[in-house]
Amino acid sequence: xxxxxxxxxxxxxxxxxxALRTLPEAATRELTPVASVSAALDAVRAGExxxxxxxxxxxxxxxxxxxxxxxxxGSPLMIYREVLLxxxxxxxxxxxxxxxxxxxxxxxxxxxxxxxxxxxxxxPDAQWESAASNAEAARLVQEGRYDAAVAGAFAAELYGLQVxxxxxxxxxxxxxxFVLAGRPGRVSSATGWDKTxxxxxxxxxxxxxxxxxxxxxxxxxxxxxxxxxxPTGEGMGNYCFLIDCEGHLSERRVSEALMGLKRICPQVRFxxxxxxxxxxxxxxxxxxxxxxxxxxxxxxxxRCLDGRGEL
Ligand SMILES: O=C(O)C(=O)C[C@]1(C(=O)O)C=C[C@@H](O)C=C1
Numbered sequence: 001x002x003x004x005x006x007x008x009x010x011x012x013x014x015x016x017x018x019a020l021r022t023l024p025e026a027a028t029r030e031l032t033p034v035a036s037v038s039a040a041l042d043a044v045r046a047g048e049x050x051x052x053x054x055x056x057x058x059x060x061x062x063x064x065x066x067x068x069x070x071x072x073x074g075s076p077l078m079i080y081r082e083v084l085l086x087x088x089x090x091x092x093x094x095x096x097x098x099x100x101x102x103x104x105x106x107x108x109x110x111x112x113x114x115x116x117x118x119x120x121x122x123x124p125d126a127q128w129e130s131a132a133s134n135a136e137a138a139r140l141v142q143e144g145r146y147d148a149a150v151a152g153a154f155a156a157e158l159y160g161l162q163v164x165x166x167x168x169x170x171x172x173x174x175x176x177x178f179v180l181a182g183r184p185g186r187v188s189s190a191t192g193w194d195k196t197x198x199x200x201x202x203x204x205x206x207x208x209x210x211x212x213x214x215x216x217x218x219x220x221x222x223x224x225x226x227x228x229x230x231p232t233g234e235g236m237g238n239y240c241f242l243i244d245c246e247g248h249l250s251e252r253r254v255s256e257a258l259m260g261l262k263r264i265c266p267q268v269r270f271x272x273x274x275x276x277x278x279x280x281x282x283x284x285x286x287x288x289x290x291x292x293x294x295x296x297x298x299x300x301x302x303r304c305l306d307g308r309g310e311l
Contacts, residue, residue: 005030006180007040008053013135013155019083019178020053035132037066044182045075051182058087059175061113063228068242071181071271072199072230079197079272080188081180089115089169090153091123092138092161097147099164102126106137107150110176115150118168123148135159177277187273190248192282195225196258197271201232201240203264210241216260217245220253221286240267246283248273252294253285 006026009016010033017033020026032049034040040052055064071077089111093102105119106129112119119126126148131137134151135158141149142159149161156163203209217224226244247254249270261268303309 005032005043005049006051006053007032007034007043007049009037009040009055009133010034011133011135011139013138013151013158014133015085015087015152015176016053016055016133016178017135018152018154019055019085019176020180022083022085023053023081023180037064038070041070041077041181044077047183051080051180053083053178053180055110055176056082056179057177057226057228058110058114059173060169060171061110063242064110065230067179068228068230072240072242072269076184076269077181077271078184078187079179080182080185080274082195082274082277083178083180084277085176085178087114087169087174087176088152088167089134089150090156090163090166091115091148091150091168092141092153092156092159092163093148094141094144095160095162097162097164099123102147102164104129104146105148105150106131106140106146108132108134108137111150114169114171114174117170118165119150122165122168187249188275190250190273191275193276193280194246194248194273195244195276196247196249196254196273197242197244198258198261199240199242199267199269199271200261200265201267203266205237212264213241213261216257216264220257221289222247222253222257223283242271246276252291253289256294 006029008020012033037054040054043049044052054067056067057063102123105126109130111134129146135155137149138151138155138159140146153163153166223246228242229239232238232240249255
């Protein structure tokens with residue numbers, strides 16, 4: 001495999017592939033479908049791929065925990081880009097199959113909670129069968145293993161299937177957030193509309209430990225965008241936190257917050273600073289938290305050391 005390649009959850013026709021193809025650089029990369037999120041990231045870890053596109057959270061079903069656990073454990077990875085993809089599910093069958101013929105319906109486990117009510121109302125007797133991806137479900141229907149698949153309508157054409165019903169998701173406008181992960185490398189420059197991700201392990205178990213951690217952001221006027229707890233696997237009640245905050249590591253308020261965490265937490269894993277996918281302009285900074293405010297205060301401090309603090 002080559003290190004110019006990007007891997008993604010395959011086979012062809014997944015939403016993950018659609019997310020990957022929204023990146024301008026995808027046009028010049030070799031895009032390789034693999035069987036799982038873990039396989040996509042393993043190829044990156046082994047140096048066989050430059051990046052892997054993986055789903056990280058869904059607006060209906062929440063965190064994609066395989067991705068969370070891959071980012072938390074194993075050799076470190078960094079996030080370089082994020083993509084927000086509107087998801088629209090269709091149910092598809094082999095040509096000639098009618099709704100009455102459908103006894104089994106397959107899809108990715110993250111798809112099921114997004115279409116549960118539609119399935120209960122329209123295919124009440126069909127048994128749900130999990131597949132490694134939505135496109136894999138479509139492929140298995142083509143093979144004759146299952147009767148119907150829940151996938152993006154574009155997968156129907158790829159696998160010679162017929163769309164029985166489109167836009168079958170229960171909640172309007174579901175969105176999945178995907179990230180392009182690579183091996184740790186140089187953080188790209190700030191755009192003014194950035195996000196920083198990290199994993200933080202709680203300071204030892206005591207009242208207010210989580211509050212102490214959150215205060216590092218609050219006192220520096222940093223908006224948190226997501227906080228997700230995951231078990232560390234080291235006994236009941238032991239959790240670490242995946243945190244996304246506004247801002248870029250090159251901003252003083254963000255770097256100072258990360259240094260604050262590093263001082264009080266047993267472990268902090270920096271997962272990258274990258275442009276936000278939701279469009280916008282630079283967020284207003286809370287008074288006293290700009291780079292200039294930090295530099296002015298540091299200047300004053302060094303003058304204090306020289307006995308010139310009043311200047
Ligand atoms: O990329 C796909 O099509 C997938 O099967 C994966 C995945 C996911 O892991 O979240 C992607 C988007 C949908 O929300 C459901 C499933």
